[in-house]
Every structure is written in C-alpha cells, then in structure tokens.
Amino acid sequence: MRPHSLSTALITENAFQLVAWSAGAKEAQSHFVDSDDHGAFGATKPHYVYRLQTTISELLVVTATKIRILQDSLSKLIFDPGEMAKVDANVSGEHPSAYLTSSQVHLSIRETCNKIIHATSVAFVMRNAYGQTEEFAYWSEDLAGFWFSGEVRLKGENRGKEWEVLLNPAQFGVCIVDYINELESGHEIHRAWE
Known part of the structure; x- marks a missing residue:
C-alpha cells in the first residue's frame, strides 16, 4: 500500500511563507494607510490585515492537514508510531509554537495540527505600542495604532470540553521546516513513495 504522494517541498514552502507573512506583519502594515471604511480596498491597513x-x-x-496526513501515513508504513512521536517531541521541543x-x-x-484543523474560532491578536492587545474581528479606527x-x-x-490555544504561526513554520528536514535527512521518508 502506498500513501498520498505529498510534496514535502510544498509543505516546506508553505512553512516558509508562514514565517514571512507572520514575522514581517508589523513592518509591512506600516506601508499601508489607515482607514475605518470596512469596504475599503487598495493600499489600506484594513485591506492588508x-x-x-x-x-x-x-x-x-x-500545512496542518498535510502534516497530519504525512504522520498517519508514515506511522503505518515505515515508522513505528513511537518513533514518529519521538521525532515530533524532539522538534517541537526545540521550536515550541503553541500552548x-x-x-x-x-x-x-x-497536537498543534489537530488544534488548527479543529478550531471553531480563530482570532488574530493585535498589539499596540503600549502593549495593549485586541483580538481582530473587523477593522475600526480604534485599531489604527495596532x-x-x-x-x-x-x-x-x-x-464537550472547551480548549484554547495560543499559536505563533512564524514559530510553527520554523518548526515544520525543521520537522520535514529531520524526516527527510534522518528518517528517509522517501521510502514511503518508492
């Protein structure tokens, strides 16, 4: 039996994009103009956000969906599930991205991938120069300095039990890049598609 043929290069590319989009947001946003018009498009901060x-x-x-498919496929074909968990623990321990x-x-x-996939509420945390935070639902002039x-x-x-996770997408991207690298270089995952 053979799993889905997933391109680990595309997973890695998505992970690098997560880092770029997340980590560079403050600087990028500074190039856009303030606007409290919810329907505004073009070079406005609301449109950018x-x-x-x-x-x-x-x-x-x-990224989360592909990683979970990859994990399930590999643990059934070429890995002992305990070995998969060990690689996960080592990499996520070096690059904690969610708690x-x-x-x-x-x-x-x-666990992070499962939370991403099953989240029913997703809020982007906005911050201002005074350390105040707001969760982004829609743009208003109150968010001009955020x-x-x-x-x-x-x-x-x-x-039946509610959960809440704080996720750093840039750190998650770094974690995934390292994870794919570890699976390819240290565990020869290419064997799953041979």
Missing part, C-alpha cells in the same frame, strides 16, 4: 488573516489561515490549514492557555503546556506538532502581534488564538471543543 484582512488579506494577512486569510493568507495565514489558509497556510495554517493546508494551551489553561495550563501553559506546549503542544507537539501533531498591528498583528504574531499570535493567533484558536478555540474549540473536544468531547
């Missing part, structure tokens, strides 16, 4: 949110969300979902807000416990790559902080709050429910 809406595009930023859409792009990062899309990259998170695509449960209730316990401050950092999540593994697998920029994307680099953090996304995910919320959902699992078996």
Whole structure:
C-alpha cells in the first residue's frame, strides 16, 4: 500500500511563507494607510490585515492537514508510531509554537495540527505600542495604532470540553521546516513513495 504522494517541498514552502507573512506583519502594515471604511480596498491597513488573516489561515490549514496526513501515513508504513512521536517531541521541543492557555503546556506538532484543523474560532491578536492587545474581528479606527502581534488564538471543543490555544504561526513554520528536514535527512521518508 502506498500513501498520498505529498510534496514535502510544498509543505516546506508553505512553512516558509508562514514565517514571512507572520514575522514581517508589523513592518509591512506600516506601508499601508489607515482607514475605518470596512469596504475599503487598495493600499489600506484594513485591506492588508484582512488579506494577512486569510493568507495565514489558509497556510495554517493546508500545512496542518498535510502534516497530519504525512504522520498517519508514515506511522503505518515505515515508522513505528513511537518513533514518529519521538521525532515530533524532539522538534517541537526545540521550536515550541503553541500552548494551551489553561495550563501553559506546549503542544507537539501533531497536537498543534489537530488544534488548527479543529478550531471553531480563530482570532488574530493585535498589539499596540503600549502593549495593549485586541483580538481582530473587523477593522475600526480604534485599531489604527495596532498591528498583528504574531499570535493567533484558536478555540474549540473536544468531547464537550472547551480548549484554547495560543499559536505563533512564524514559530510553527520554523518548526515544520525543521520537522520535514529531520524526516527527510534522518528518517528517509522517501521510502514511503518508492
């Protein structure tokens, strides 16, 4: 049996884009003009922030979905599930990118991907020069001095219990780049498609 043929190069490309879109948001946003018109397009901060949110969300979902498919496929074909978990723990330990807000416990790559995929609420945390934060729902003139902080709050429910995770998409991108590199160089995942 053979798994989906996934391009790890495309997963890595998406991860690099997550880093670029997330980490450079404050500087990029400074090039756009303020506007409190919700329907404004063009070179406005609201248009940029809406595009930023859409792009990062899309990259998170695509990357998380592909990683989970890759993990499930590899653990059935060429890896002992314990070995897969060990690689995940090592890489996510070096590059923690998400944690449960209730316990401050950092999540593994697998857990982070599951939270991204199953989130029913996604809020981009905006910050200003005074350290105040707001969760972005829509643009208003009150957000004129705010920029994307680099953090996304995910919320959902699992078996009737609500959960909340704070995710750093740029750090998640770095984690995924390192994870793919480890799987390719240290664990020869190309064997799954031979």
